[in-house]
Amino acid sequence: MSWTDERIDLLQKLWLQGMSASRIAAELANGLTRNAVIGKVYRLGLSGRTKVGGVTSPSPRPQQKAPSRAPNPRPTSPMVQGNTALAIKPAALEAPAPLPSRDVVVSMSEPVTILELRESMCRWPIGDPTAAEFRYCGARKTPGEGPYCSHHARIAYVPQQDRRRERRIQKSA
Known part of the structure; x- marks a missing residue:
């Protein structure tokens, strides 16, 4: 079995109509399996299916809801599925806006030797x-x-998210 242009077009049409992979395999026939359809859909990068109104799964057994659990909220934006879900959008490639400059206040103290160092002093x-x-x-x-001290702690403890951002900027430059 080979994927001809006509079969691929029919696969895309049926997939975007919301038909299941099993039904598409039966429609295309010639020994085509559900897994073959899923593999081709993945390689083509198809997503954004619509639900077919007439095709439903068997009704689940009625269950009593626990009164303490709140229903799961539905996402307001459409979900992206398949191999394009993690695709980088052009807007995501823009460099982040620079952080506003902050006045750095360093407490003035005389540097100390290890013998003069106390528990309450910056190391x-x-x-x-x-x-x-x-x-x-x-x-x-x-x-x-x-x-x-607070000044040196800001230097020593850079959040991981900021370190990753700096590495990406350095790699792209």
Whole structure:
């Protein structure tokens, strides 16, 4: 069995009308299976089927609804199915708008040596650890917030989403 242009056109027409893969296979005949139809639909990238009004599945057994459960909300936009569901839209390729600049306030404190470092001080390293003038930031940090002052914490802990965005921008440049 081979896929001729006529058979592909008929497949597309029946698929977009909402006919099931089994019924399309029976319609096209010649030993065509449901899986062959599904495979061809996938390779053609067909989606956006409409439901056929006359074709319904058997009625499910009546069930009592639990009073504590709310019904699932229906999506307001049409769902995209098939191999085109993850296709990148041109609008998604646009670079994100730059973030507004923020004034950076760094608390002024004298860098400290490891011997002068206390629990309430920022442990951000400054300089080369092998050099004699190596120091730590020493600014006051919020207790229980980690080892750094608020300024160095923003540098050290970049959200993963921002790191991914920066990598994409660097790759495209």
